[in-house]
Amino acid sequence: MLIEHAEAPPENDTVTRRHVDNLVEMESNFHATQTLSARPEQPLRLMHRVKANKGLKLDAAGNVHAPSMKQAFKFLTVHRKTFFCHYLGFSFYAMTLFCMLSWTPAFYMRKFGLAPSDTGYMLGIVVLLANTSGVFCGGWLIDWLAKKGYSDAPIRAGVIGAIGMAVPAIAFTKVSELWMSVALLAPAMFFASFPMPASTAAMQILPPNQMRAQISALFLLISNLIGLGLGTTLVALLTDRLFKNPAMVGSSISLLNAFAVALTLLLLIKGCRHFRESLKHEGLA
The missing domain is CATH 1.20.1250.20 (MFS general substrate transporter like domains)
Structure with missing residues (x-):
């Protein structure tokens, strides 16, 4: 999942940046990766990758098989x-x-x-x-x-x-x-x-x-x-x-x-x- 903001937080906005850092360090079933450009006018991108579910049977298309x-x-x-x-x-x-x-x-x-x-x-x-x-x-x-x-x-x-x-x-x-x-x-x-x-x-x-x-x-x-x-x-x-x-x-x-x-x-x-x-x-x- 890709989340984009129109503008990155200003360099002196430490509160916003600290909040973003906390979001990145989530300890649930997600891995968060932060790419923050040195130029403040470029967008801030947060990428979240969901961990693969283990023990699930998949069909030929790779979708989770729901048995009847x-x-x-x-x-x-x-x-x-x-x-x-x-x-x-x-x-x-x-x-x-x-x-x-x-x-x-x-x-x-x-x-x-x-x-x-x-x-x-x-x-x-x-x-x-x-x-x-x-x-x-x-x-x-x-x-x-x-x-x-x-x-x-x-x-x-x-x-x-x-x-x-x-x-x-x-x-x-x-x-x-x-x-x-x-x-x-x-x-x-x-x-x-x-x-x-x-x-x-x-x-x-x-x-x-x-x-x-x-x-x-x-x-x-x-x-x-x-x-x-x-x-x-x-x-x-x-x-x-x-x-x-x-x-x-x-x-x-x-x-x-x-x-x-x-x-x-x-x-x-x-x-x-x-x-x-x-x-x-x-x-x-």
């Missing part, structure tokens, strides 16, 4: 085993998180007689500390595994998180003391947040650059339908239809979490192998 949804589904079909394990594995992982976020307040109010305000304050602190740190630690674990040479680092981090979540997510509704329940809920929430960075990282590594948004959108659709839709609804159905007692909501939470964790581990453990094979197929290993 049909091509995205074709890519998913080629790696169907990988994405089947990824989509469903992390969706059942999310089911545990949404189940606890949605029904833990009702559990504490029904079993321990807490007021809604007390439950809100207590769970707010747990979510603020445990879930937030879980997201950061999940991302750190992915980086650490990648540095150790694990090409399946995002999926492997999900497996580790699911293992850490299994016992506390099932047991926090089975203890008789409130403090013990909260002490178990905190690590359950911590490890339940691991799929946020893990699932996202996996989708940014394998698909081509231009397909990542489409593939991510499909994952979010499936994850919300299974995790948020079923994760909240099934607890109510189990409580009303199976146990037929509102006070048994804790048992419904534990039963659903046990089911979801088992499926998560089964799918993600298998997904590690399929993810490595897909990376080799795409020449990314």
Whole structure:
């Protein structure tokens, strides 16, 4: 891009020249080159060259290729085993998180007689500390595994998180003391947040650059339908239809979490192998 001014700033206009110099030294995705003539009557030219985007597939004319949804589904079909394990594995992982976020307040109010305000304050602190740190630690674990040479680092981090979540997510509704329940809920929430960075990282590594948004959108659709839709609804159905007692909501939470964790581990453990094979197929290993 070429920017021309009719006249260059006068020699004694130090403020204008300093402003021009600052523009030239921009540290974004541009390189700026300034050519300033010794004769003030000649124009000042600023040339900005945009850095080439890396990892973009180009067509024969050199333009960025925008794949259709049909091509995205074709890519998913080629790696169907990988994405089947990824989509469903992390969706059942999310089911545990949404189940606890949605029904833990009702559990504490029904079993321990807490007021809604007390439950809100207590769970707010747990979510603020445990879930937030879980997201950061999940991302750190992915980086650490990648540095150790694990090409399946995002999926492997999900497996580790699911293992850490299994016992506390099932047991926090089975203890008789409130403090013990909260002490178990905190690590359950911590490890339940691991799929946020893990699932996202996996989708940014394998698909081509231009397909990542489409593939991510499909994952979010499936994850919300299974995790948020079923994760909240099934607890109510189990409580009303199976146990037929509102006070048994804790048992419904534990039963659903046990089911979801088992499926998560089964799918993600298998997904590690399929993810490595897909990376080799795409020449990314």
